[in-house]
Amino acid sequence: MSLSRFQALDTILNRSGFDLEYVDVPEGKISDFFGCNVFNDVTMQGYMSPSDYDRVKSAIDSGAKLSREDADTVADAMKRWAMDRGATHYTHWFQPLTGRTAEKHDSFFTLKPSGEVTEEFDAGTLVQQEPDGSSFPGGGLRSTFEARGYTAWDPSSPAFILEVGDGKTLCIPTIFVTYGGHSLDYKLPLLKSQAFLEQAAIPVCQLFDEAVAKVWVTLGWEQEYFLVDEALFNARPDLLLTGRTLLGKHSPKGQQLDDHYFGSIPERVYAYMRDLETECHKLGIPVRTRHNEVGPGQYELAPMFEEVNLAVDHNQLLMDLMDRVAHRHKLRVLLHEKPFAGVNGSGKHNNWSMSTNTGRNLLSPGKKPGQNLQFLTFFVNTIRAVYEYADILRASVASASNDHRLGANEAPPAIISVFIGETLSKVLDSIEAGITPDEDGVKQVLDLLSKVPNLELDNTDRNRTSPFAFTGNKFEIRMVGSTMNCAAPMTVMNTIVGRQLEQFHAELRGLMDNGKDRDAAILTILKRYISESKPVRFEGDGYSEEWRQEAARRGLANTPDTPDALNAYISDAAKELFTNSGVFTERELEAHYEVMNENYILKLQIEARTLGEMVINHILPAAVSYQTQLADNALKLKQLGLPESDAKAQLDLIKLISENINYIKDNVNQMTAVRRDVNEIEDANEMAKAYCKQVKPLMEAVRTYADRLEYLVDDREWPLIKYRELMFVR
Structure with missing residues (x-):
């Protein structure tokens, strides 16, 4: 049974100093204990012969593949x-x-x-396990009688020890595949x-x-989140079941004053942050x-940049840690992209670059x-890649x-769209305008470009309305959602x-x-690119209606709804891209597409059902109760x-209360009937579109x-925690 609104508020007010959980941070510098729970290079050297x-x-x-003997040594x-x-204990940890x-x-x-x-752990248990894959989303890749799945060790991401209370478990990062691979x-x-x-x-x-023999991608993610008191x-049944508030009138004070942004961190939150950072540092997450x-x-936290596979593992681990640590502080983390209407939601900006x-x-x-x-070669090729495959990038988030x-x-x-800033826009415009296919023209343009100002002062001006922005020495993908797997x-x-x-x-x-000179050939191609x-480059306000109209004239797609955006995954261009690169087979691509549609449907199903129960079981009884009080008062005045x-x-x-009660009941009844009809649709994408539209x-409307x-019902009758309480009670 969930707490009532006033029980929850009393629970908070009766706490002594909010029962602050002060963190027992290890003594010494962070560098003294950083990675102490990670089977990293230093640890390996201590437990292996040179x-x-x-x-x-x-x-x-x-x-290269490890031999069985070497795998046994590692195990x-x-x-x-x-x-x-x-x-x-040990576990194969997968995503x-x-x-x-x-x-x-x-x-x-x-x-x-x-x-x-005895205690045993050998190469066989390190390299491969066989978890039952029947209940994980598979998009048709495996049937019930082929439910077996395999996890296989990823040696490029170090094993780590996860501490949960007094228990400690060795976690081995792995991939997860079907019986057929x-x-x-x-x-x-x-x-x-x-x-x-x-x-x-x-x-x-x-x-x-x-001398370049290796190139890898670096990722620096920025994780945004909300904290609310656990009581x-x-x-709030909606927070408990969906991660967001399905109901709630805007608080008179929200974020209008911008006084929370970069403000002093509340003491209770500061204690949580220190605790979380300590757990991260022990696990080698460089926040x-x-x-x-x-x-x-x-709030937000961000790490140093890391190799992309490790960075993704660390972000997935972080989201688990955030929940665990919050419980210790009688808090709950909201990672949902939009837990509160009328208040900024949370993203997970992915800063992407390449290193040698x-x-x-x-x-x-x-x-x-x-x-x-x-630089120009990789810079321009990245922009052109985004232009060519913008719809697939949109689908990925x-x-x-x-x-x-x-x-x-x-x-x-x-x-x-891609934002690159005034300085680099001038560089690309100069190349486009001044380079000709002959070598003399190339040399002349290079002389001209020598006058372009340098970037010692950041001239890129992080355009926060851009979904894909160049920010000094990396591209920032700002459209990734806070709950998402960065992978x-x-x-x-x-x-x-x-x-x-x-x-x-x-x-x-x-x-x-x-016979073309290398530099001349490169610039010839870059000019065309x-x-x-x-059309994908845009420096202005991405929020404006004018940009939407301009984007349409440029031929850029605008797909705000997931069911429409997901279709890019099964386009001919996507199939050709992923199959030729070996990243996905066509069957895997279609399966991932099916899973994303199913996730969309299931989330809206849960939200719609939760909303229906909340208004019928909580909102309407409170409204009727207050309406009865008003009627009694009016009757007594008449008497x-x-x-x-x-x-x-x-x-x-x-x-007014009667009108809104009737509107709610009518819309809930209609919503239930429509949902039943929509659930009969067999095609997953068509069902997702029906849920959306x-x-x-x-x-x-509900x-x-x-x-x-x-707004109308007496505050003493209202059953749900209000926005002003959720966001401002500390």
Whole structure:
């Protein structure tokens, strides 16, 4: 049974100093305990002989398969380290298409047939496990009689020990595939896309530096979230079941004053943040930044940049840690993209770049970007890739919850555009206007570009209305939702840029084989790419109606609704892109598409059912109760012989309440009937579209009338925690 509104508020007010949980931070510097729960290079060296370590490390760095003997060596070292740290169990930790992580724990403890009791963990249990895959989303990749799934060790992401209370478990990052080897997770496509991009990028890098032998993607995510008191959270069925408030009148004070943004962090929240950061640092998650965000009760943390696969694992682990740590502080984390109407939602900005083994950031412009041909090559190719495959990039961040942000004048619009800033716009415009196919023209343009100002002062001006912005030495994908697995947009980015670099290199070799100078050939191609992709570049206000109209004239798609956006995944262009790159088979791509449609449907089903129960069981009884009080009062006034005009206010309120009660009941009945009809649709995408176009508008109508009742009904009668309490009670 959930707490009532006033029970929840009393619970908070009766706490002594909010029972602040002060954090027992390990002594010394962060660097003294950073990564202490990670089976990293330092740990491996401590539990392996030098020759074993060198052999295993070399195989991991090169991507080569470990021999059975080396796998046994790793397993033995991993077990001894984990048990020395107090771990009793191990698990293959993976990322199914639910969007969060999964784990099945097994004990090191083993009872042999002879009766001997021992602890075992060998190469077989390290490298592969067989969890039942029947209940994970599969999009038709496996039937009930083929429910078996396999998890396989990912040596490129280090194992770690997860502490839950007094229990400690060794977690081994893994991929998750079907019995037939098809991807059932986010990690395997990401790893394949990274390999594809590297294969395409190395030949291009070697045009400028033959020493480049490795290219990897770096990711720096920024995680936004809300914190609410657990008592208030438990008194809201919608927060409990859906992660967002399906009802709630706007608070008179919201974020209008911008006084929360970058303000002093409340003491209770500060204690939570320190605790969370400590847990992150022990697990090797390099978080550095914390601050208040725009919305009341909204916050953000961000780490240093890492290799993309590790960064994704760390973000998935972080979301689990955030929940666990919040419980210790009698708080709840809201990761939903839009937990409160009328208040800014939460995103997860993905800062994407490419680096080489020679220490070069391929998207670093340097002091003279106009003369930095390597930078221009990767910069322009990335922009063209986004232009060519904007619809697939949009689909990668599509979800029922993220639809509340995209296009809502608080987050990037659902129109994909690229912001690069005034300085780099001038550079690209100069190349487009001044370069001719002959070598003399190329040299002349390079001389001209030497006058372009450098980027020592950041001239990119982070345009917060842009979904894809260049911010100094990286591209910031601002449209990713706060609940999402970063792997989805990262997989798309890696694949489309890899494909674009392949095309660029092939064209370049053709020109050079015909005798064209390297620089002249590069600039010839870049000039065409700049011209062809120019429609996607936009420097203005992405929130404006004028931009929507201009984007339509440019031929840019605007797909604010997930069911429409998802169709990009099954387009001919997407199938050709992903199958030729080896990132997805056509069957895997269609399965992922099916799962995303199913996730959309199920989330709206849960929300619609929750909303219906809340208004019938909570809102309407409260409204009727207050209406009865008003009627009794009006009747007593009449019995006293007072004129009817003296009860005009009560009678008007009674009428208004009756109107809204009837509107709510009619819309709930209609919503239930429509939902039943929609559930009969067999095609997943058509069902998702029906939920979007038919069910969602009825949910919004119910909310409108319920929020009107919140304004009309006596505060003492209203059963749900109000916005002013959720966001401002600390």
